[in-house]
Amino acid sequence: MPIRIYNTLSRKKELLQPLEENHVKLYVCGITSYDYCHIGHARSALVFDMAVRYLRYRGYQVTFIRNFTDIDDKIIARAAEQGVESGILAQRFIDEFYTDMDALGILRPDLEPRATEHIPEMIELVQELIDKGLAYPSGGDVYYRVGRFGEYGRLSGRSLDDMQAGARIEVNAQKENPMDFALWKQAKPGEPKWESPWGEGRPGWHIECSAMSRKYLGETFDIHGGGKDLIFPHHENEIAQSSGASGKPFANLWMHHGFVTIKDEKMSKSLGNFLTIRDVLRQYPAEVLRLFIFSTQYRNPLDFTEAALQDARTSLDRIYECLATIAGLPEGTDNGNTIVSKKDRNKLQNLKSRFEQAMDNDFNTAQALGFLFDGVKVMNKVARMLPEHPVHEDLALLRTAGEDLRELAGILGVATRDAVQYVVEKKEKLLATIDLSEEEINSLIIRRNAARENKDWAASDAVRDQLLAHNIELHDGPEGTTWDVK
Numbered sequence: 001m002p003i004r005i006y007n008t009l010s011r012k013k014e015l016l017q018p019l020e021e022n023h024v025k026l027y028v029c030g031i032t033s034y035d036y037c038h039i040g041h042a043r044s045a046l047v048f049d050m051a052v053r054y055l056r057y058r059g060y061q062v063t064f065i066r067n068f069t070d071i072d073d074k075i076i077a078r079a080a081e082q083g084v085e086s087g088i089l090a091q092r093f094i095d096e097f098y099t100d101m102d103a104l105g106i107l108r109p110d111l112e113p114r115a116t117e118h119i120p121e122m123i124e125l126v127q128e129l130i131d132k133g134l135a136y137p138s139g140g141d142v143y144y145r146v147g148r149f150g151e152y153g154r155l156s157g158r159s160l161d162d163m164q165a166g167a168r169i170e171v172n173a174q175k176e177n178p179m180d181f182a183l184w185k186q187a188k189p190g191e192p193k194w195e196s197p198w199g200e201g202r203p204g205w206h207i208e209c210s211a212m213s214r215k216y217l218g219e220t221f222d223i224h225g226g227g228k229d230l231i232f233p234h235h236e237n238e239i240a241q242s243s244g245a246s247g248k249p250f251a252n253l254w255m256h257h258g259f260v261t262i263k264d265e266k267m268s269k270s271l272g273n274f275l276t277i278r279d280v281l282r283q284y285p286a287e288v289l290r291l292f293i294f295s296t297q298y299r300n301p302l303d304f305t306e307a308a309l310q311d312a313r314t315s316l317d318r319i320y321e322c323l324a325t326i327a328g329l330p331e332g333t334d335n336g337n338t339i340v341s342k343k344d345r346n347k348l349q350n351l352k353s354r355f356e357q358a359m360d361n362d363f364n365t366a367q368a369l370g371f372l373f374d375g376v377k378v379m380n381k382v383a384r385m386l387p388e389h390p391v392h393e394d395l396a397l398l399r400t401a402g403e404d405l406r407e408l409a410g411i412l413g414v415a416t417r418d419a420v421q422y423v424v425e426k427k428e429k430l431l432a433t434i435d436l437s438e439e440e441i442n443s444l445i446i447r448r449n450a451a452r453e454n455k456d457w458a459a460s461d462a463v464r465d466q467l468l469a470h471n472i473e474l475h476d477g478p479e480g481t482t483w484d485v486k
Helices: 039-057 073-082 086-104 119-131 160-166 205-217 228-246 277-281 286-294 306-327 342-349 351-360 365-385 392-411 419-431 438-453 457-468
Strands: 004-007 012-015 023-028 061-066 135-138 141-144 181-186 201-203 221-227 251-257 260-262 472-477 480-485
Touching: 004 251, 023 039, 023 205, 039 061, 039 086, 039 221, 039 251, 039 260, 039 277, 039 286, 039 392, 061 205, 073 086, 086 277, 086 286, 119 135, 119 141, 119 181, 119 201, 119 205, 119 228, 141 228, 181 205, 181 228, 201 205, 205 221, 205 228, 221 228, 228 251, 277 286, 286 306, 286 365, 306 365, 306 392, 306 419, 342 351, 342 365, 342 392, 351 365, 351 392, 365 392, 438 457, 438 472, 438 480, 457 472
Parallel strands: 023 061, 023 221, 221 251
Antiparallel strands: 004 012, 135 141, 141 181, 181 201, 472 480
16 A cells, blocks of 8 residues: 655645655754753654654665754754853763663654755855845845745745734834745854855744755755644745745645644743653653654644543553563464454454555554454453464464564553563562562452352452552453552
């Protein structure tokens, strides 16, 4: 099945058709390095990490580029506050970014260009736009003439007239039109600066990605990605710059992920309602954060709650416990018949195809996870039903399904640890917090289940209450009775 991706530009899902056969060129806007990353940044990094992993799983060569903005008004302002050079501040938070990304298990992009290392390419592109009449120098700055690019506003679905009418635009006598945006900014005292044909200064924000993507991916490439907050003005302006200079489409597909919200309000540094990645990772493993983020399709808003993270932790445990169960299966026999129904066999044999069907449909990780957990449920059911001497056929089915589960979960960056060790360590941590042994807990669970089979509800409740007195909660489900510490 071909991969289809929702294209922000056309507002519909489109077939992925790389310009070069089996080679996908992807550019993603990276961080402005002036502060620690929050979980909105984590979502962006994880979404494109997932997309790259899946494309490679499907046989594509992927060239993945994510830039660093290491010169910007925010960086300059923060550096001035702290009394350090802007370059030193930017490097510090690039290093902190890598610490967070490594903790999340993010694959490194193929290239990570920095704005300050590509000033000549930006100057060259600005000059091309001036030569074409799409930009003009004014008072040491250079501005883009948005009125001369006929498709301006197409990505964001806005018309230039509406934007001008609804905008609160600071009066700037140097601009021909209030909507024109800066390609080059004249140097101010104490700011970093570079020589240019228009005097000393520094690049505007938008020109960075146009120049760097052109250098490494060409005038047109396959996918441009980022958060929905970048659609306007950043990506809209990138299109105006790049297509204005080349006369060609800039990116064939535009892929934007939704916001992370807290109580339905967008998480952002300006609102002061953000959690850093390291805040979350102090309480939850990276795999839990990954499962939480991928539980929602990437284009939809994702509301951050403790309950959702706890659910993700429980889900992660289910995967590892299933894999540990399969790792402990006995040797098989040639004597006997299969105990697996045709329906369950089909579900396990088609686990990969069902996962791929969901992921091919605009990277629908929520649906893909649903199929994985359906597979976990069936694997646990079959494992419980196995006789003392199961047939080779059933064991082979479970082991193959377990291998598929681990491979597919790995595309999402989860279930990467040894499952048996994970389960053992989890039990040891839980047992260290209570005053009962695992044998005592299991004995009480067996007694309770026997009471339930005999419909002796009083005895069953008594055992449950006894365990609750030790802060042990029981969970009855299709996979049997499990326990956790309250």
